[in-house]
Structures are given as C-alpha cells and as structure tokens.
Amino acid sequence: xxxxxxxxxxxxxxxxxxxxxxxxxxxxxxxxxxLDLDMVNTYFRLTExxxxxxxxxxxxxxxxxxxxxxxxxxxPAEVASAFALNWDTVIFDVGGDAVGSTxxxxxxxxxxxxxxxxxxxxxxxxxxxxxAGTVEKIIKLQEEMQxxxxxxxxxxxxxxxxxxxxxxxxxxxxxxxxxxxxEQTGIPVAYTSGKKEFLDQFLSEGHDPKYIGKPxxxxxxxRRDWDSFINxxxx
Amino acid sequence: xxxxLMKGSEAIAEAAIRAGARYxxxxxxxxxxxxxxxxxxxxxxxxxxxxxxxxxxxxxxMIYGAAGTxxxxxxxxxxxxxxxxxxxxxxxxxxxxxxxxxxxxxGGPGLGNIQASQGDYFQGVKGGGNGDYxxxxxxxxxxxxxxxxxxxxxxxxxxxxxxxxxxxxxxxxQMMEPVEMPEMVDFKIDPEKxxxxxxxxxxxxxxxxxxxxxxxxxxxxxLSVHNAELQAIYRQIEANEKRWECYKTEDxxxxxxxxxxxxxxxxxxxxxxxxxxxxxxxxxxISVWPFPYEALAETVLQDHVKAxxxxxxxxxxxxxxxxxxxxxxxxxxxxxxxxSEFPTVDEVKGxxxxxxxxxx
Numbered sequence: 001x002x003x004x005x006x007x008x009x010x011x012x013x014x015x016x017x018x019x020x021x022x023x024x025x026x027x028x029x030x031x032x033x034x035l036d037l038d039m040v041n042t043y044f045r046l047t048e049x050x051x052x053x054x055x056x057x058x059x060x061x062x063x064x065x066x067x068x069x070x071x072x073x074x075x076p077a078e079v080a081s082a083f084a085l086n087w088d089t090v091i092f093d094v095g096g097d098a099v100g101s102t103x104x105x106x107x108x109x110x111x112x113x114x115x116x117x118x119x120x121x122x123x124x125x126x127x128x129x130x131x132a133g134t135v136e137k138i139i140k141l142q143e144e145m146q147x148x149x150x151x152x153x154x155x156x157x158x159x160x161x162x163x164x165x166x167x168x169x170x171x172x173x174x175x176x177x178x179x180x181x182x183e184q185t186g187i188p189v190a191y192t193s194g195k196k197e198f199l200d201q202f203l204s205e206g207h208d209p210k211y212i213g214k215p216x217x218x219x220x221x222x223r224r225d226w227d228s229f230i231n232x233x234x235x
Numbered sequence: 236x237x238x239x240l241m242k243g244s245e246a247i248a249e250a251a252i253r254a255g256a257r258y259x260x261x262x263x264x265x266x267x268x269x270x271x272x273x274x275x276x277x278x279x280x281x282x283x284x285x286x287x288x289x290x291x292x293x294x295x296x297m298i299y300g301a302a303g304t305x306x307x308x309x310x311x312x313x314x315x316x317x318x319x320x321x322x323x324x325x326x327x328x329x330x331x332x333x334x335x336x337x338x339x340x341x342g343g344p345g346l347g348n349i350q351a352s353q354g355d356y357f358q359g360v361k362g363g364g365n366g367d368y369x370x371x372x373x374x375x376x377x378x379x380x381x382x383x384x385x386x387x388x389x390x391x392x393x394x395x396x397x398x399x400x401x402x403x404x405x406x407x408x409q410m411m412e413p414v415e416m417p418e419m420v421d422f423k424i425d426p427e428k429x430x431x432x433x434x435x436x437x438x439x440x441x442x443x444x445x446x447x448x449x450x451x452x453x454x455x456x457x458l459s460v461h462n463a464e465l466q467a468i469y470r471q472i473e474a475n476e477k478r479w480e481c482y483k484t485e486d487x488x489x490x491x492x493x494x495x496x497x498x499x500x501x502x503x504x505x506x507x508x509x510x511x512x513x514x515x516x517x518x519x520x521i522s523v524w525p526f527p528y529e530a531l532a533e534t535v536l537q538d539h540v541k542a543x544x545x546x547x548x549x550x551x552x553x554x555x556x557x558x559x560x561x562x563x564x565x566x567x568x569x570x571x572x573x574x575s576e577f578p579t580v581d582e583v584k585g586x587x588x589x590x591x592x593x594x595x
Contacts (some may be wrong), residue, residue, distance in 0.1 A: 012411045042265055043409035056357055069348040069575075071265050128240040128413070130249075162413040197592055224410075231424055 030088025155190025325364025
C-alpha cells in the first residue's frame with residue numbers, strides 16, 4: 001500500500017532534513033518519490049541535495065527553476081506522479097508557515113481520494129524558532145496551515161533543535177510544549193526526532209510515550225561548509 | 236536569555252528594534268525581503284513605523300527625514316537596491332545624519348542573481364555616492380555577530396554623526412543559527428545630546444538652537460570647512476573603531492584574509508589544514524571601513540609568515556586593502572569566485588597546498 005508523508009511546519013523547523021531522512025529510510029524498503037514543494041525559499045532548499053537523493057535511487061521532483069537563481073518558481077506537472085504512479089512511499093517537503101503550505105491546496109482532490117490510512121500530514125515543530133516557541137503560537141500556526149493546505153494535520157513531530165548547538169534540553173523542552181498542544185488540540189505527537197545521542201538521552205528520561213510517538217534517529221545532510229564556525233564563536 | 240534558532244533577516248530586524256530603531260523604510264528585494272516583512276509586523280507592536288516606500292530612492296530619503304529628527308531609522312536592501320540609494324546615502328553623509336543601512340549583497344553587476352556575493356565591497360568602503368565621505372562599515376560573519384554589531388551600530392552612528400553600513404551577504408540573511416537576543420534598549424531622543432535634531436521650533440524660540448539639516452554649502456570656503464570637519468571625524472573613527480579577529484595566526488606560515496561568511500569557510504580550512512600539520516591562520520576584518528591596516532601588517536609582517544592568501548566571493552576587492560596594508564612586505568595571492576558560487580573548504584585547502592608546492 002502506498003504511504004504518503006506530507007511535512008509542513010514553521011520555517012526552520014527542519015522539514016527538509018526530516019524529508020531526506022524519511023526518504024533515505026523508505027528507499028531501503030521500496031520505490032520512493034520525494035517532492036520538493038517549497039515555493040517560497042530561494043536559499044537552502046532540499047533540491048540542493050539532489051545528487052545525494054538520486055544516488056539513493058529516489059525520484060526527486062522539484063519546482064520549475066529551483067536552484068536556478070530565479071525566484072518565481074512554479075509547480076511542475078510531475079507532482080501528479082505522486083498520486084498517479086505506484087510508489088511505496090511518497091514524501092512531500094513543503095515550504096514554511098501557512099504561506100508555504102498553500103502549495104498543497106492545489107492537490108486537494110488528489111489527497112481527498114486517498115485512504116486516510118495512507119496519508120500522514122505532519123507538522124514539524126521546533127520550539128526554538130521564535131514563531132513556534134509557545135503553545136499558543138504553535139496552535140495558531142497549525143490552524144493557519146490547515147486552512148491554507150486544505151489538509152488536516154494528523155500528527156506532530158517534535159524536532160526541536162538548535163542546529164550545531166543542539167543540547168539534550170531541546171527535545172525535553174519540545175516535549176513539554178507539544179504535550180500541552182496535543183492535550184488542547186487532540187492532535188497526537190506522532191514522532192520525536194533527533195540525532196542519536198540526543199534522542200537516546202531523551203528516551204532514557206522516562207517521559208510519557210504518548211507524547212513521544214515513534215522515535216526517529218536522524219542524520220544531518222543539510223550541513224554546510226561554514227557550519228563549524230558557530231562552534232568557534234566561544235559563546 | 237535562552238538561545239533561539241533565528242533566520243538572519245529576522246534576527247537583524249529584531250536586533251535593530253531592540254537597539255531603538257523605530258522607523259523602517261524599504262522596498263522588497265531578494266535575498267533580504269524577510270527584513271521588511273519582519274519589520275512590517277514588528278514595528279507596529281513597538282509603536283514604530285514601517286513604510287514600504289515606492290522605491291529604494293524614496294526609502295533612503297525617508298531615512299534622511301527621520302534621522303533629521305534624531306530618531307533611530309534603518310533601511311535595508313540588496314545590491315541593485317543599494318546602488319539606487321547611493322545619492323541619498325551621500326546626502327546623509329553630507330548632512331551628518333546618523334542612520335543604519337543594510338546591504339544584503341547578491342550577485343552583480345546589474346540585476347545579477349539572487350545568490351550571495353561580496354561584490355559591493357568597493358561600493359561600500361570606497362564610496363558609492365559622490366563626494367569625500369566614508370560610512371562606518373561592518374562585515375558580520377554570523378547571525379549572532381550581526382546582532383551584536385547592531386546593538387552598538389546606532390550608538391556609533393550618533394557618536395560620530397555618520398551613517399553605518401552593514402556589508403552582509405545573502406547567506407547571513409538567509410541562514411538560521413542559534414542566537415541570544417539582547418534586551419530592549421530604552422532609547423529616547425535627547426535634544427541636549429542632539430542639538431542638531433529638528434524636533435520642532437516655534438517663533439520666539441532661540442534661533443541659535445534651531446536644528447538645521449543640510450548638505451549644500453554654496454561657497455567654496457564653507458564647503459571646504461565642512462569637508463575638513465568631516466575628514467576630522469573620519470580620522471577619529473579610523474583611530475577608534477577598527478575591529479578584526481585573528482585566528483591561529485601566531486605561528487602561521489600562511490595567513491588567510493577574508494571577510495563575512497567567506498571567512499567561515501576559511502576558518503574551517505585553517506582547522507582542517509592544521510590537523511594535517513600545515514600551519515595556517517586567518518585574519519578577518521570586522522570593520523571594513525575603517526580597514527584594520529596596522530593590525531593586518533603587524534600580524535603578517537612577521538618572520539614566520541611566508542605568504543598571504545586573500546579569499547573573497549568577488550574578483551578580489553578587499554585584496555587591494557590587503558595589499559595596501561602590507562605594502563609589498565609579503566607575497567599576496569588570491570582565490571575567489573564570481574557569479575555567487577561559494578568557495579568551498581576543499582578549494583581553499585587546494586589553493587594553499589598549490590602555493591606550498593610552488594615553494595612560497
């Protein structure tokens with residue numbers, strides 16, 4: 001049965017990183033398509049890792065003109081392949097916030113035809129981002145994204161991180177906030193994701209599994225040549 | 236204060252507000268549109284004014300007006316937009332108006348592209364507008380550094396009555412990094428400290444206390460006096476405001492010079508080369524006007540230093556200042572890219588190894 005994951009969320013929540021991790025895992029088990037549906041950002045997009053993606057025998061669909069230096073991107077016709085072809089796994093990496101999730105609205109009827117068991121619409125949350133730092137902000141953003149995407153969010157991913165300066169506190173603080181969001185909205189925490197060292201530490205602390213969901217160990221693929229600098233700031 | 240993961244544009248805009256900026260005038264252009272976007276939401280929350288001007292030319296002239304009242308005003312744009320602002324920037328410099336201008340550099344010339352570039356170094360530090368003027372110009376290399384500089388940028392602008400320019404690039408505005416945001420500064424316009432500010436004048440007030448903002452001096456003598464005053468201020472800035480960072484230069488055989496984000500690539504190259512036993516260091520100017528000539532000369536004109544490699548995302552613009560600083564004292568080589576293709580750590584390492592093979 002085809003399984004589809006739609007990753008939406010605040011800018012900088014880690015959607016592209018998670019999309020790559022989901023895709024690489026899925027590609028081990030079956031035919032996988034990965035769609036870069038970010039129509040907003042012109043910098044730091046998933047398509048920049050296109051070579052790596054193709055090496056893993058994953059089909060990548062990118063907006064027309066992505067990474068070309070042109071800022072008026074357009075949706076390619078190939079997005080239809082996500083629904084029409086016989087994939088085992090399809091992953092959508094969508095642009096940030098409500099404005100980014102608007103790109104999904106176009107495919108409303110395609111999504112509506114899918115069996116609910118096949119579709120996970122996941123809100124990737126990083127509470128270290130200023131606009132997703134509180135229960136109220138997350139709920140507001142979540143509601144806006146549901147309206148713009150014309151999709152119902154089925155679960156949240158606690159992907160709280162500080163980039164290269166991530167500590168074990170990040171997942172723990174994310175857990176506390178998402179627990180409250182989940183209690184108020186009824187939307188479950190479907191996954192908790194992080195690098196192995198932080199995830200292991202977090203899981204050993206005995207938190208309520210109901211608000212952890214499925215733990216996912218992630219590797220970092222979106223790292224840059226200049227990232228190490230931040231550790232040298234001596235702050 | 237807790238660490239947050241912030242996009243450069245948001246962080247720079249928030250820092251400006253915390254530093255007391257209450258007027259933002261600008262016009263959207265990639266890769267800095269998130270700055271006006273953020274300001275449009277944030278300025279009303281702090282009782283400030285966000286105004287999307289009809290053009291970059293209008294925006295800088297609105298800055299002229301707002302700064303003339305003693306308020307803290309800021310504008311931002313990217314390379315082609317900053318070119319449009321040059322007339323207004325020269326007027327602000329001539330009228331001695333403290334303000335902050337952000338240039339989030341992208342590829343050029345002309346419309347160029349929307350990726351990061353360092354191609355406006357000359358425009359920023361050698362004077363993009365007319366006349367003998369300078370802008371106190373900073374080149375931040377990280378989001379946190381941009382925040383930290385913003386927190387004193389208005390103070391420096393007011394202390395010397397000069398515009399301050401941020402020479403950042405597309406990466407700084409677009410990258411997300413963990414940052415610590417400082418507390419809000421309590422800024423109020425103090426007419427005693429800013430006697431030149433136009434804060435309202437009624438008939439009967441002392442004419443001597445009337446604020447006048449002006450950059451026109453019709454007769455040669457008064458323009459000459461005005462310019463001499465400006466130059467005296469620039470000499471003070473040169474004496475007091477040079478900033479730089481030295482990284483592992485104490486025993487380096489080769490010293491890299493680079494500014495902004497490119498310096499980060501160089502820093503990684505320094506660490507990786509040192510792990511291979513090759514002694515390399517980095518000299519990074521943080522203020523690019525005034526350029527830290529003396530500090531660079533002192534760092535490089537040492538017996539252990541054999542050569543300098545300047546790395547930039549342009550044709551070699553800061554290279555000229557590096558050569559001026561060293562005045563032929565050491566061989567200077569250059570590595571750079573045009574067209575916004577970012578230099579990589581491997582390329583910098585390769586270039587250094589090539590230099591060593593050639594026996595420098």
